[in-house]
Every structure is written in C-alpha cells, then in structure tokens.
Amino acid sequence: MDDHTKxxxxxxxxxxxxxxxxxxxxxxxxxxxxxxxxxxxxLSRWYQEAAVExxxxxxxxxxxxxxxxxxxxxxxxxxxxxxxxxxQAKFADASKGH
Numbered sequence: 623m624d625d626h627t628k629x630x631x632x633x634x635x636x637x638x639x640x641x642x643x644x645x646x647x648x649x650x651x652x653x654x655x656x657x658x659x660x661x662x663x664x665l666s667r668w669y670q671e672a673a674v675e676x677x678x679x680x681x682x683x684x685x686x687x688x689x690x691x692x693x694x695x696x697x698x699x700x701x702x703x704x705x706x707x708x709x710q711a712k713f714a715d716a717s718k719g720h
Contacts, residue, residue: 639665640665640689640691643662643689644690644691647697647700647701648701650702650703650705650709651663651702652705652709652710652713653709655713655716656709656712656713656716659716662686662689662690663686665689666682666685666686666688666689666690666694667682667685669685669688669689670682670684670685673685
C-alpha cells in the first residue's frame with residue numbers, strides 16, 4: 623500500500639471515529655479515560671499538535687471544536703454529566719502511574 627492511500631484510510635478511520643463519538647454523547651470523557659487512557663480532549667490536543675507541527679496556527683479551542691463538532695463549552699453544557707465518586711476514584715488510581 624502506498625503512503626497516500628494509507629493516509630487516506632487513516633483519515634477515513636479518524637472521521638468515522640469522530641462521527642461515532644458524536645453519536646455517543648452518553649459516553650463521558652472520564653469513562654473513556656478510565657477504560658482507554660484517552661478521551662475527546664486528548665484527540666483534540668493531538669489534532670491541534672499535528673496542525674502546529676505542520677505550521678498551521680490552531681488554538682486549543684479550535685482543536686476541540688474539530689473533535690467535538692461544536693465549541694467545547696456548548697458540548698459540555700449539553701452532554702457532560704457530573705462524574706460519580708466511583709469514576710473519580712478510578713481516574714485517580716489510573717493517573718497515579720502517569
């Protein structure tokens with residue numbers, strides 16, 4: 623497989639991941655962090671860092687909007703719920719090693 627085709631496939635998979643996450647607003651970032659070690663905020667940071675590495679001026683908020691599909695504050699107000707004590711404890715335990 624040539625590099626161009628590989629990049630196209632990776633981009634298509636990323637777009638599908640974003641679409642899936644947009645449909646699964648019930649899945650909270652803390653759940654993703656506890657299970658996978660990354661969340662929407664991580665994806666948005668990686669996206670922004672990739673842009674900056676390529677000389678594209680992109681803010682943290684612009685990176686988040688690219689991943690969330692809307693301004694982060696709007697997504698948070700619509701979909702984010704308060705983390706339970708159990709979720710917070712899992713997150714704290716998982717974060718100890720980092």
